[in-house]
Amino acid sequence: SDPVTETARKIRLALQKTVPTEEAFRAAAQTSLNDADPDLAVLFLCLWTALSSKEGRREEARALAERIHDLLSPSSPQEIHAIAEQMNGVLSTDDGNLEGAETSYRKILAFLPKHSPRRPFFTLWLAHHLAMQGRGIEIGPELDMLGRHDKSWEALPRFLNEVETGRMEEAFPWLRLVEDKNPWAEIAGLREPFNNCRQLLDLA
Numbered sequence: 001s002d003p004v005t006e007t008a009r010k011i012r013l014a015l016q017k018t019v020p021t022e023e024a025f026r027a028a029a030q031t032s033l034n035d036a037d038p039d040l041a042v043l044f045l046c047l048w049t050a051l052s053s054k055e056g057r058r059e060e061a062r063a064l065a066e067r068i069h070d071l072l073s074p075s076s077p078q079e080i081h082a083i084a085e086q087m088n089g090v091l092s093t094d095d096g097n098l099e100g101a102e103t104s105y106r107k108i109l110a111f112l113p114k115h116s117p118r119r120p121f122f123t124l125w126l127a128h129h130l131a132m133q134g135r136g137i138e139i140g141p142e143l144d145m146l147g148r149h150d151k152s153w154e155a156l157p158r159f160l161n162e163v164e165t166g167r168m169e170e171a172f173p174w175l176r177l178v179e180d181k182n183p184w185a186e187i188a189g190l191r192e193p194f195n196n197c198r199q200l201l202d203l204a
Contacts, residue, residue, distance in 0.1 A: 068084050
């Protein structure tokens with residue numbers, strides 16, 4: 001595969017903690033985007049931004065977000081625009097601006113087609129954001145729909161929301177699903193909120 005795709009894969013693995021982050025950062029810095037397809041370059045930079053944000057490298061993340069904005073084209077697929085907007089939400093969260101992050105995540109669902117294969121992913125992202133504030137009920141119908149496809153998809157936001165709203169008994173069934181087959185805690189950077197809620201559950 002080409003260097004951009006290979007490094008993007010390495011960054012994704014670093015987000016899942018299966019590749020050392022410093023190795024991924026080093027590879028990202030050494031990968032040229034000069035001849036890359038613009039949409040692929042945006043995806044690459046979004047992954048790099050996500051990793052930088054996750055590792056607390058906020059200035060780097062903001063600089064990467066500016067590069068994303070410069071590369072985006074009106075002709076880019078809606079899914080590319082969605083991932084770029086998602087990074088705006090991530091950076092807003094880093095700044096403590098939960099309202100700004102929510103605006104970004106809701107904006108994505110407003111313009112992303114209903115039939116987009118990426119829509120469930122972005123629905124879950126908003127659900128996690130709301131659940132950590134005890135507001136999961138606001139996206140309950142969408143989670144119900146995802147759960148009819150695969151119950152594990154809705155497990156983490158349901159669990160977080162139940163604990164945040166003090167419904168400990170209702171949280172236990174969701175916890176089992178999260179622990180059994182849910183990768184979201186790592187991918188979405190939710191390991192710490194999940195562990196905090198798990199500890200609260202243990203004290204209940």
